[in-house]
Amino acid sequence: MIGWVPYLLSAFLEETAGPAVRGEILAEAGFDPNEAFRIDAGYADRQCRRILDAACARLGLSEEAAFAAFAPFFLDRSRTMFPAFFNRRPRVRDFLLHQPEVHNTLAAGLKEGQRDHVAAKFRVEPMPGGVRVFYRSENRLAGLYAAVACRLGEEFGEPTRVRYEAGGPGDAECIMAVEVLEQPAQAAA
Structure with missing residues (x-):
C-alpha cells in the first residue's frame, strides 16, 4: 500500500x-x-x-461510518498536498478516470515490486454516466474509494452513487459502477 x-x-x-x-x-x-x-x-x-x-x-x-467520516478529511488533505491532481478536473467522472495515473505517480517512489503491486490494485474504465472500477487489494478498502467518490460528488455538485456489480466493499476484489446522477435541473434542460 x-x-x-x-x-x-x-x-x-x-x-x-x-x-x-x-x-x-x-x-x-x-x-x-x-x-x-x-x-x-x-x-x-x-x-x-x-x-x-x-x-x-x-x-x-462501523466501517461505513468510518469511511464517511474520513472521506472529507482525505479529500481536503489530498487537495492541499497535491493540487495538480485536482486541477482541470472539475467533474467526478474526469477525476476518477485520472485516478490510476495519480495512484501510479504516488507509487513512483516505491521499490519496483511494490510499484507493480500498487499498479495492479485498480483499473478504471469509462461508462455512460460514470466509471467502472475494477478493484483488487488485500486491504479491502473499496468502501473508502466509494466514500471518497460520493464525497467528491457532493463537493463538485454532482450527486454520485456507487453500485457494486461484483463483490462488495469488504471484499479483496470487486467491481464498482460509480454513477453520476442527473440532477432535476439537468434532466429538464
Whole structure:
C-alpha cells in the first residue's frame, strides 16, 4: 500500500481522537504508537488494514461510518498536498478516470515490486454516466474509494452513487459502477 492512506488515517485519528488514542490504536494494530508514516514508503496491505479495524473497534464505528467520516478529511488533505491532481478536473467522472495515473505517480517512489503491486490494485474504465472500477487489494478498502467518490460528488455538485456489480466493499476484489446522477435541473434542460 502507498503510504498516503496510512499517513492520512494516522493524521485523522490524531486530529479527531487525540494523540493518545491514535497511539493506542496504532499499538493495537501492531505498529509503534509513535509511528510516523511516510507517503513515499510502501506498507503491507494487511498490516495497514489492521489500523482501520482497530480504529473502528476502539471508536465504536462501523466501517461505513468510518469511511464517511474520513472521506472529507482525505479529500481536503489530498487537495492541499497535491493540487495538480485536482486541477482541470472539475467533474467526478474526469477525476476518477485520472485516478490510476495519480495512484501510479504516488507509487513512483516505491521499490519496483511494490510499484507493480500498487499498479495492479485498480483499473478504471469509462461508462455512460460514470466509471467502472475494477478493484483488487488485500486491504479491502473499496468502501473508502466509494466514500471518497460520493464525497467528491457532493463537493463538485454532482450527486454520485456507487453500485457494486461484483463483490462488495469488504471484499479483496470487486467491481464498482460509480454513477453520476442527473440532477432535476439537468434532466429538464
